Amino acid sequence: MTSTAPAEARELGTAWAAAVQTSGFMPLDRRELQSALVDRAAALLAAVDDAPFAGAxxxxxAHAIGRWLVDAHFTQPPALQRTLTVLGPRLVRADPERGTAVLAALATGYAAALQERTRAEQERVSAAAFAARAAAEQARWASEARFGALFADAAIGIAIVTGEGEIVEVNRALCQMTGHTTDQLVSRPVSRFVPDEDDALRARLREMQAGTRDHARLERPYRRPDGSTIWTDVVLSLVRSPDGSPRYILAMIGDVTERHRLETSLRHQAQHDPLTGLPNRTLFFExxxxxxxxxxxxxxxxxCYLDLDGFKAVNDTLGHDVGDELLQTVAHRLATELGADRRLVARMGGDEFVVLAEIPHGRDAAAAELDRVAQRALDAVRRPIVLGPHRIAVTASVGIVQRGDGGAGSAELMKAADTTLHWAKKDGRDRVARFDAERHRADVARFELSARMPDALEAGEFVVHYQPLVRLSDQRVVGVEALVRWERPGGGRLGPDVFIPVAEETGLIVxxxxxxxxxxxxxxARWxxxxxxxxxxxxxxxxxxxVREPGIVDDVAQILDETGWPAHGLQLELTESDLMGTTGETLDALHALADMGVRIAIDDFGTGYSNLAYLRSLPVHALKLAxxxxxxRAKPDAGEGDSADEVDLEVLALLIELAHTLGLSVTAEVVETGVQLERLRKLGCDTGQGWYFAPAVAAGAVPPLLQGPVGPS
Structure with a gap:
């Protein structure tokens, strides 16, 4: 496999072999060692980069590779240290969470194999010790010499306890490990050296004394007399008398403090964010x-799900180093001010933080407490942050959810939190939003609508209806406005007010x-x-x-060419708010369309800026009054003396006059009564549309409307 292994695996395996080849006895020559480690480096890279990480x-x-190192006799302490030094940077760089988990599994496999080998040796030592004691009946002087050498000089701590729980013998290694002298241990009850809170170890000892258990193994901390704490691997074996009753308990105790520290460190790295030190999403979900x-x-x-407002601008303008410092400062503030009273503050990634609160109150009281937590989070973020020469002011948006919002599980709860956070952003930022089931259902419906729209367009479910544009002087149709409708299968028509906003948000409007x-x-063209x-x-x-699409001008030109419809027969309507902010390429596109002969109209004029002066710089041909x-405020039957009607009439007259002065035609929308029609005629309005003349109709109903005046005469 080595000759065909990826270059990265060969490079990593070669470096690994060079690092460990001097750290122990090698049954392999250097070439065999390098080949073996290249194969295993490839497996570790695949575990981090390629393989799905679900399951074991x-x-x-990685665990098996750690065991292989021990089987290959790399049992000296430098072997594992050099292995982690070589592999660590590459595996963690590819994926910090997965790389750390793989390194931890390798180290655990190595430690487990080494411990098993040590334990096997210890058991052989122990067996030899007891064999020597048994042989002492026949040759006491020889057996005592052998037992003394094996027992006293063993690297692992050994204690012999009677069936009644009294320590009768200990070796030197145990004394050194625990910090006690032989006199302090021997002839003392073993229970004196078991912490009161260690119920599991006490229970195992009682079971052995009762003869109901033969073996037990536990990993336990032990506090030494000097106040320091070590971690021990305790293996207990019951020695029975010929009649089967408990006689001795053999305790073999190994010091695994360094292994425990390594595992604890790796576990901490896997569960905490390296930038801020806060718990990460893995620990949060646990x-x-x-x-x-x-x-x-x-x-x-x-x-409380929190996201910084405008953090991207900080990164883009001041650099990622400043952005990282900002995140660290915000994390410290949140942890300091909120990380207590059964609350966990974690970083979910990017500029997102979350506060998990367990509140021992009723639901209403819990809701009030969450509101206070969210407000404190906002206040903590709002305080200006000084980073070197920069004084940065940022805000945050917070979404609040409680159990049951959106579902029962953690995944559903966090989906609801994410949705609620989005509401806070959408509603203006620097604020708190609380989960609203009704709003959530509406959002889900909008999402389902947006997901259905591409297929609906492909399936021909959209239809175009046409509302006449009528010349007010003679009530004849001079144009039509195309209005799209969604005819869903099985009945049910959706108006543009339902699906057009969704299409604009998702980009499907294009x-x-x-x-x-x-x-x-x-x-x-057919008409x-x-x-x-x-x-x-x-x-x-x-x-x-x-309009912002780069190819809009070419699209319109292509459609006109394909359909044979002349450019002067096409009018494109943009809302006032969309048109008034046009600059740069968008404005150039409008000028290009106008140069082609296409008419440009401002729709719903009067609902936005109403800036007639700005119209002089735009290629606009018509205004459509909202x-x-x-x-x-006029009523159809209001008299001429109505002061409110007089004001409205004067404003309307002024708009029409100014538009005509600028060379623009004027269309009045929503003409519904004869009184409105007469007013508009007197004011010189050019065209109108509305139910007074005709509603939007299917294409087949338009030709009859072209035959003469429309609407009441």
Whole structure:
């Protein structure tokens, strides 16, 4: 495998072999060692980079490699240290969490194999010791010499305890390990050296004294007389009398403090964020799952999900080093001010933090407590942060959820938290949002709608209806506005007010808008063929997202060319707010469209900036006055003396006059009554549309409307 192994594995395996080849006896020559380690380096790289990390597969592979090192006689302490030194940077760099887990599995496998080898040796020592004691009946002087040498000089601590629990013999290694002298241990009850709180070890000793257990193994901390603590691997074996009753308990005790420290360090790295030192998402979900499992009456679980506002701007303008310092400062503040009283502060990644709170109150009291926690988090983030020459002010958005919001499990709860955080962002940032089931259902419905739209467009579920644009002087149709509808299978029509906002948010407005434009132009071309005498233009709404598309001008030109509809017969409508902010390439696109002969109209004028002066710099041909501007506060039967109507009328007249001064035609939207029609005629308004003339109709209903005046005469 070595000759075909990836270059990275060969390089890593070669470096590994060079590092460990002098750390112990090698049954392999250097070439065989290098080949073996290249293969195992490839396996470790695959465990971190390629293999799915669910289950025990990758960790088992690393565990087996650690055991192989011991089997290959690399048992000196430098062997493991050099192995981790060579492998660590590469595996952790690829994926910190997975790399750390693989290194931990390798170290655990190595320690377990080494411990098993040591234990086997110890058991052989122990067996020899007892054999020597048995042989002492026949040759006491020889057996005592052999036993003394083996027992006294063993590297592992050994104690012999009677069936009644009295220590009768200890060796030198045990005294050195525990910090006690032989006199302090021998003839003392073993229970005196077992901590009161160590119920498990006490229980195992009692079972052996009762003869109900023959073997036991535990890993336990032991506090020495000098106050230091060591970790020990305790193996207990029961020695029975010929009649089967308990006679002795043999205790073999190994010092595993260094291994325990290594495992603890690796576990900490796997569960904590290296930048901020806070618990990471792995530890957070462990604690959340545990809290939800323990949740019950009088105890509630809540989550505050926090995201910094504008953090990307800090990274982009001041650099990632400053961004990292900012995250560290925010993390320290949150941990200091919120990391107590059964709360866990964790970093989820990027600029997202989360506070898990376990609150021993009723649900309403818990909700109030979560509100206070969220507000304290906002206050902590808002305080300006000084980093070198920079004084940075940032804010945060927080989403609050409690158990049961969105579902029962941790995954569902965090989905709800993420949704709620998004609401806080969407509602203006620097604020707290609480989970709202109704709003969540609406969001889910909108998401399902957006997911269905591409297939619906492909399946032809969208249709275009047309509302006449009527010349007010003679009430004849001079144009139509194309309005899209969604005819869902099985019945049920959706109006544009339902799905257009979703399409604009998701970007689906671009393909949908292109289809509407092409369909309207094709239909208008058919009408022209069927009614050659009709002078008709078609007006199509254009979203801001469409105008910002780099190929919008080419798209319109291509559609006009494919459908045969003339550019002067097309009017594109943009809302006032979309049009007034156009600059740069977007404005150039509008000028290019106007130069082609396409008319540009401002839709719903009067609901936004209403900046007539700005219109002089835009390629605009028409204004469409918003329905509220046309209606004002006037009632259809209001008298001429109504002061409110007079004000509305004067404003409307001024708008029409200024528009005409700028060379713009004026269309009044939502014309619903004869009174409104007469007012608009007197004011010189050019065209109108609304239910007074006709609603939006299917394409087949348009030709009859071209035959004469529409609406009541």
């Amino acid at each position: 597969g990758p960790k088992a592979e 604690r959340l799952d545990a809290a939800l499992a323990a949740d019950g009456p009088g105890r509630h679980v809540g989550v 393909p949908l808008g292109r289809w509407v434009l092409a369909e309207a132009c094709r239909q208008a 022209r063929v069927e009614h050659p005498g009709a002078e008709l233009f078609v007006s199509v709404n254009l979203a801001a997202r469409q 329905g509220t501007f046309v209606n004002g």
